[in-house]
Amino acid sequence: MYQYLESRVSQSVRDFLRRAYQLEIATLVVEQPPKIEFGEYALPIAFELARKLRKAPRKIAEEIVAGIGAVPGIAGFEVAGAGYINVRVNRAEAAGALAADQTPPVQQPAGKVLVEHSSINPNKAAHIGHLRNAILGDTFVRLLHFAGRDVDVQNYIDNTGVQVADVVVGFMHVEKKSRAEIEALASAPHFDFYCWDLYARVSRWYEEDKQNLAARAAALHAIEAGNNETAKIAELISIAVLRRHLETMERLDIEYDFLPRESEILRLHFWDAAFGKLKEAGVLTFENEGKNKGCWIMRRAGTAKTGAAESAGKSGESAETAEGAEKISEDDQKVIVRSNGTVGYVGKDIAYHMWKFGLLGRDFSYRKFFRYPNAHECWISTTPSDPEADSEHPHFGDVAEIYNVIDARQSEAQNTVIEALRELGHGEAADRYTHFSYEMVALTPRCAAEMGYELSEEEKARPWIEVSGRKGFGVKADDLIDTLIASARKEVDSRHPELSDAERASIATQIAIGALRYFMLKFTKPSVIAFDFKDALSFEGETGPYAQYAVVRATNIFRKGGLDADKFLSDSAGGLSADDLAKYLDGESGNGLWELWMAAAKTSYVVAQCIATTESAYLAKHAFQLAQLFNAFYHQHPILAEPDEARKKFLLATAAVVRRELMRVLAVMGITAPPVM
RNA sequence: GGGCCCGUAGCUCAAGCGGAUAGAGCAUCGGAUUUCUAAUCCGGUGGUUGCAGGUUCGAGUCCUGCCGGGCCUACCA
Structure with a gap:
């Protein structure tokens, strides 16, 4: 409105x-x-x-x-x-429209939106940094849905990289486990936690003797080649860990539509298709000298094209310098294809993004992978030879806009992919490619110390300590969620001993998720979150539970009054005349109540802002402000005791409208309000 | 060296493209009708927005230069 x-x-x-x-x-x-x-x-x-x-x-x-x-x-x-x-x-008019839930039509941009988020290496448990990514991404998806957009949610799985190879090495060389033994472990609970520890052990094992790194290179090659024992072990590990990730995210109501995997980018030769086009368009050049001799390179994003400098006329290869392809200085070169002919990450990403925009001329094969309790099917990429490949799959890719939720450390790589698309002549695609960039989650030195990490004097003085998967240092997502639930459970137990165990568990879970999701959304993207249990476990003040509590309070009014909030709005609120509304909302005396109505009228406004700026902190701020205004209203107006029937009806309508809008805003954040708190 | 980001109350953070008296939460101090449950509400304390210039009707916000911090800058992903 x-x-x-x-x-x-x-x-x-x-x-x-x-x-x-x-x-x-x-x-x-x-x-x-x-x-x-x-x-x-x-x-x-x-x-x-x-x-x-x-x-x-x-x-x-x-x-x-x-x-x-x-x-x-x-x-x-x-x-x-x-x-x-x-x-x-005109306050009465606007309030009437809001009470009746009139939503003016807004014109919708055509075409599908693809949001890629999470993209956790499938080699160990997810940690708090991944939670920020997934919560930002999932909330952005919800924002787009709210705005009426058609969205595909993708979670890119790098199942052939160094990180998976390292855990494979851990099982095969450090623990010397057979495939059967690994399979048994993989089907046991918390396999991702097991891998978390193993990954740290492998990193130490490499440090003990650099010769051990040969095992990594061998594993990496075997995995990339496919069709061998090592590749099979890598596959079983990455699939098992991936399932764990999906289960962890499911706890937060985060779901995906499609899981494209790097193994298929390789097996289906996406790169070959992209490589041809990139060479043809002159985006890639072959380097004949210097440290990158023998590689196919392109200009790194963000480096100036003017850097001619002292490129002494050494270039014997006139073919390379012809046709405006000026020499890129060594520092500005990004290696796309290594001298041994293998393609690096950015190259695969270019191919993948050409696929996203429907520009590659190839597609994955698909099979069903994970079915959510609500029957939503999550698909995974596969090859045509897979007997489980299903031709009756939804159409993925070929979208109008993309958003990649990836932390700020990768902005140069992201921009290089965008530049490649632009130079290929796909400027319109490049313009609709958004790197949804955000800062990392680190730990406060105090929190790091609590986790048993030994801090140097220098580290103690720092504002934060970066987590490290390699060191096995960080807060695991499942552990944090469990801690939050346990903490919420204590509060619920003390407040509602009359409820059943299952009811209390369910409420505690809702509160824990509300606290966690709100916590990750309240910071603006460029702000590093210095994580601390004390802040994250807070359920008071500017937190998710504060907003949930406002909804619960509104619900309680109707319950005590023997009414249903939504039914009241559709049945009775329509009976509020413009005169009635004007009486309570107009003029100076109406300012206080009108402020609350106006805040409630801002949902779609705030959603549009969040989408336009890719900043969901506004959403959190708005939910808090609306809850704050409602709590003041709640305290100031004892509604059920109101003797004036017309005024009581108006106050009830106020509570019902705010409740409806606050629940909507929370839903966009992926937060639900419990029945009681 | 180059690129990007950050510096605001004791702490953690806000402040749409430059706009009216820089706002919240936490902490701290003092209060709240035995009510629709206080996971709440009301009030007090707390600021030279890192420093110095510039742009203009107006700067936390834009420009320049410093100071301090972070990230990126691999034939890793």
Whole structure:
């Protein structure tokens, strides 16, 4: 509602400026006044136009206010201060629409959106860093769904890389286990935890004797080649760990549609197809000298093309320098194909992203992999020779827009992929490729010490300590979730001893997930989260449980009143006349209640902001503010004791509307409110 | 060396494209109608937005230079 009225105001003002001053304003700044008394929208446009029109800002504002005429849904425009134009909404009208849950139609961009997130190496348990990724990604998916977009959720599985190879080496060379023994372990609980420890042991084993690294290289080659014992072991490990990851994420209501694997990128020769096109377009060049001699390289993203510098006329290979393919300095070179002919990660990623946009001319084979309790099917890539390959699969890839939730450390690699697409002539695809970049989760030095990590003096002074999978140092996702549930369970037990064990367990789980998801969303993306159990385990103040509690309180009002909140809205709230609403919401006396209604009207506005900026912290902030306003309202108005029936009905409608919107916002964050708390 | 990011209250973080008196939570201090459960509410304390210039009606926000911190800069992924 708030969003819809804003676009109306914006449109009217732009129409007026065109009419009165022949001015085209592409994007009109519309702000929110600092105080509700000033109105719902504020336009600083007069300041901007003062110079252009050679008039005082206040004079311009007065002209706009005088000439703009009536705008549906808007009560009036007025000049404030030195030239602000404050806009007042027709409160009763807006509230009526909100109570009736009228959602104005919004035009939808065409085409499917692909969100890639999680992408955890399938060689050990997921940790808190992966949780931030998955929660950011899943929330973004929910935001897109809320906005009516068609979304595919993908989780890329690097099952042929060094990390999987290391655990394979661990089983085969350090623990000297047979395939049967590994299989038994893989089907036991917490296999991912077992691998977590083993991965750290292997890293130490490499350090003990560098000769041991030969085992890694051999394993890596065998895995890439496929069809051998080592590859089979790698497959069984990565599949088992992957299942564990899906189970962990399922605890947080995070689901995927498709799991593309690197093994299929290799087996189905995606790279060969991409390589041909890249060579043809001149994106890749063959390096004849220097440290990268014999490699196919491209320019690293972010490096200037002007770096001609002192490229002494040494280039004997005139063919390379012809046709504008200027020499890339060694520092600016990114190796895509190694001198031994194998392709690196960025190369595979280029091929994969060409597939995402439907530009590769090849496709995966698919088979069903994981069925969620709600019957949602998660598919995995496979080869045509797989007897389980299913031709009745959904159509993946070939999308209009993509978002890759990948931490900031990979932004250069991501940008290099984008550049490759652009240079291939797919500029429109490159423009719709968004690296959803966020900072890592680290541990506070105190938390690291609690985890048993020995800190140097220098480390103690640092703001955070980075987690390290190689050292086996970090907080595992399942452990954190268990700790949160146990902590919430203690609170629930003390507050609700009358409930059954199963009920208390279920409530504690909802609270734990609410706390965790909110915690990961409340920080803006560029902020490093210095993790600490004390903060993460907090259920008070700016937390998920605080917002859940507001919903529970609203629910309680209706339960005690013998009413159903949603039914009340659809049955009775329609009976609230515009006069009734105006009586309670208009004027100075209505400001407090109106502020709450207005906050509730902002859901779609906030969602649109979050999508446009790929920043879901606004969503968390909004949920908190709405809950905060509601809690104050709750305290101030004892609704069920209200003697005036008309006023009581209005207050109930207020609670019902806020409850509905708060539940919606929480749902977008992947948070549900328990029946009681 | 080059690229990207960060520096705001004691602590952790906010502050849409530059806008009205820089806001929350935690901590701390003091209060709250024995009520729709206090996982709540109300109030107090707490700021030269790292430093110095510049741009303009207006700068936490943009530009330049410093200071401090982080990440990236592999024929790893």
